[in-house]
Amino acid sequence: MAQMWITMGPQHPMTHGLWTLRVKVDGETVVDTEAELGYIHRGVEKICESRNFTQVTPYCDRLCYVSAMTWANSYIYAAEDLLEAEVPERAEYIRLISAELQRLASHLMWLGAFGPDIGNLTLMTWCMRDREMFLDLLQELGGSRMHYNYPRIGGVKRDIPIGFADRMIAKVKLFEHRIDEYEMMLDESTIWLVRLQGVGYANAEEMVEAGVSGPNVRAAGVNYDVRWAHPYSVYDEVDWEPAVEKPTSVKGADCYDRYRVRMEEMRQSCRMVLDAIEKIPGGKNTNYANGDEMIFQKAPTRAPEGATGFSNYECTRGASQFYIQGGGEGRGKNPYRLSIRSPMFITIPFVAKTMIGYKVADIPAIMGSFDPCIGETDR
Amino acid sequence: MGTTVTLSQNEAAAEECLAAINSRFSGSGVVASVERHSNAKKYAFVRITTPAQHWQALAKWMRFDLGANYCSMITGTHFPEGPPERGWEVAYHFLRQPITNQIPNTQTVYVAEKLDGLLIPMEFEVLIPLENNDSPTVPTVQHIWGGADWNEKETWDLVGIKFEGHKNMHRVLNPHDSPEGFHPLQKQHKIRYHEHNEMYDDAQGFGRKTTDEGRVK
Numbered sequence: 001m002a003q004m005w006i007t008m009g010p011q012h013p014m015t016h017g018l019w020t021l022r023v024k025v026d027g028e029t030v031v032d033t034e035a036e037l038g039y040i041h042r043g044v045e046k047i048c049e050s051r052n053f054t055q056v057t058p059y060c061d062r063l064c065y066v067s068a069m070t071w072a073n074s075y076i077y078a079a080e081d082l083l084e085a086e087v088p089e090r091a092e093y094i095r096l097i098s099a100e101l102q103r104l105a106s107h108l109m110w111l112g113a114f115g116p117d118i119g120n121l122t123l124m125t126w127c128m129r130d131r132e133m134f135l136d137l138l139q140e141l142g143g144s145r146m147h148y149n150y151p152r153i154g155g156v157k158r159d160i161p162i163g164f165a166d167r168m169i170a171k172v173k174l175f176e177h178r179i180d181e182y183e184m185m186l187d188e189s190t191i192w193l194v195r196l197q198g199v200g201y202a203n204a205e206e207m208v209e210a211g212v213s214g215p216n217v218r219a220a221g222v223n224y225d226v227r228w229a230h231p232y233s234v235y236d237e238v239d240w241e242p243a244v245e246k247p248t249s250v251k252g253a254d255c256y257d258r259y260r261v262r263m264e265e266m267r268q269s270c271r272m273v274l275d276a277i278e279k280i281p282g283g284k285n286t287n288y289a290n291g292d293e294m295i296f297q298k299a300p301t302r303a304p305e306g307a308t309g310f311s312n313y314e315c316t317r318g319a320s321q322f323y324i325q326g327g328g329e330g331r332g333k334n335p336y337r338l339s340i341r342s343p344m345f346i347t348i349p350f351v352a353k354t355m356i357g358y359k360v361a362d363i364p365a366i367m368g369s370f371d372p373c374i375g376e377t378d379r
Numbered sequence: 380m381g382t383t384v385t386l387s388q389n390e391a392a393a394e395e396c397l398a399a400i401n402s403r404f405s406g407s408g409v410v411a412s413v414e415r416h417s418n419a420k421k422y423a424f425v426r427i428t429t430p431a432q433h434w435q436a437l438a439k440w441m442r443f444d445l446g447a448n449y450c451s452m453i454t455g456t457h458f459p460e461g462p463p464e465r466g467w468e469v470a471y472h473f474l475r476q477p478i479t480n481q482i483p484n485t486q487t488v489y490v491a492e493k494l495d496g497l498l499i500p501m502e503f504e505v506l507i508p509l510e511n512n513d514s515p516t517v518p519t520v521q522h523i524w525g526g527a528d529w530n531e532k533e534t535w536d537l538v539g540i541k542f543e544g545h546k547n548m549h550r551v552l553n554p555h556d557s558p559e560g561f562h563p564l565q566k567q568h569k570i571r572y573h574e575h576n577e578m579y580d581d582a583q584g585f586g587r588k589t590t591d592e593g594r595v596k
């Protein structure tokens with residue numbers, strides 16, 4: 001049969017954003033693919049060169065519109081490396097809680113978008129319902145629903161409000177039951193299993209070789225996680241263990257494993273925040289004023305030429321990294337060069353290649369199971 | 380209780396890597412040191428500065444003997460006013476991740492505090508300063524780390540560093556019809572004020588004049 005190229009995207013629902021997947025098909029079988037990115041390239045790295053270190057944070061929020069808090073935190077850790085800032089422990093706990101709540105919200109957005117890909121529209125409405133709980137909690141911290149501009153170099157913008165702890169505990173405990181509900185709906189659904197099991201295999205070593213990270217690699221059976229390998233916040237003090245799957249094939253993890261590992265990761269995030277809120281120094285029902293030394297410690301604003309900062313952060317989709325060079329405009333008030341490593345920028349070309357050999361109808365399942373986000377990919 | 384790699388494990392692993400690099404590459408111009416981050420937990424990492432001609436040999440050795448199996452990011456920087464020997468710099472970041480394939484229905488659950496030797500996760504930073512000229516070139520490592528492939532494409536696209544031997548180099552973030560030699564992160568390109576009409580007549584901005592230079596960034 002004649003082979004031909006077909007173009008999926010930039011408007012195809014499979015893309016979860018704006019990018020193009022060019023697929024070479026032989027009948028129904030995918031024989032070659034090409035990913036084309038860059039549709040929403042905004043030049044964040046260039047813009048940041050003309051902003052000072054505090055002004056960069058909102059841009060990092062907007063890198064990924066479903067996981068703003070983790071990206072802002074990732075930048076903040078790099079800036080703290082560059083400026084040699086000290087962070088109070090209470091602020092580190094608040095950052096951990098905010099990042100894990102964001103991880104829950106982000107995974108729910110992923111599950112909500114993944115369900116319709118597979119043919120389960122109910123999942124979208126359920127996930128949006130539950131995500132709202134966590135957006136409300138994050139709004140209490142940052143003041144807006146999606147782009148919080150919450151962490152600061154040397155601490156956080158403001159303390160957790162009075163009553164936040166109780167509301168959070170109630171919502172997280174409710175959500176732990178909701179995860180069981182999701183599993184009841186999905187793990188016994190024939191359509192869900194048939195479309196995910198045995199599709200989109202990727203083994204651990206080829207993923208590491210290609211630069212894939214995070215839950216996608218943990219699905220292949222190794223519990224490597226930046227949060228214990230290059231620890232940054234207070235992950236050594238709270239109760240958790242990395243989510244990890246047992247892949248059923250020598251070919252590695254399939255779409256079902258990647259779905260399972262994210263469900264488990266949501267459980268671990270719940271466990272983490274419930275533990276952290278009890279252990280937080282200064283007490284969970286105290287509210288320190290803005291700028292109090294319990295939550296914020298003043299940091300230098302200038303970075304000398306030659307200084308560099310680097311952070312390696314477990315974002316919701318894998319390891320996000322920032323590399324900053326000091327000594328920019330305003331005698332070092334701006335970064336001279338700020339470089340962003342997006343996990344999805346590396347993963348999408350890899351996923352495009354893992355589709356080879358499967359059917360065209362499997363493409364949404366494979367792509368969706370890797371959780372693409374184009375905001376961070378194109379920067 | 381979560382278990383993480385401890386500071387003493389991390390320092391011992393960094394020193395071990397440093398000793399290995401020094402014994403293998405001493406006298407060749409490859410300079411290595413153990414540095415410490417000043418954020419979070421103040422963990423150590425290995426910083427290596429190498430001349431471009433030794434880069435591929437060093438890369439292969441790092442990949443296969445030092446266990447740096449993960450190429451996480453590549454950053455090019457332009458220093459137009461820099462000294463003649465450092466007009467550009469390419470910074471690579473690598474990680475050592477103890478990840479292997481699994482036998483079906485099994486998993487590897489590492490307990491961080493019990494890891495030793497080459498299993499301890501480690502971070503490597505490789506700096507390659509390049510001469511101050513119009514065609515900064517480094518040898519490619521695309522064939523050594525698959526993850527370097529798109530990172531190198533991006534670095535060429537945005538910064539204009541040429542990766543000698545890179546197969547299938549093309550624009551990834553900029554439009555495919557960008558003018559040849561247009562690499563926006565080079566320092567001669569300034570962010571400039573947009574006229575209202577400009578947004579419609581010349582959306583990509585390639586035809587812009589320099590009259591607005593320095594107005595609003």
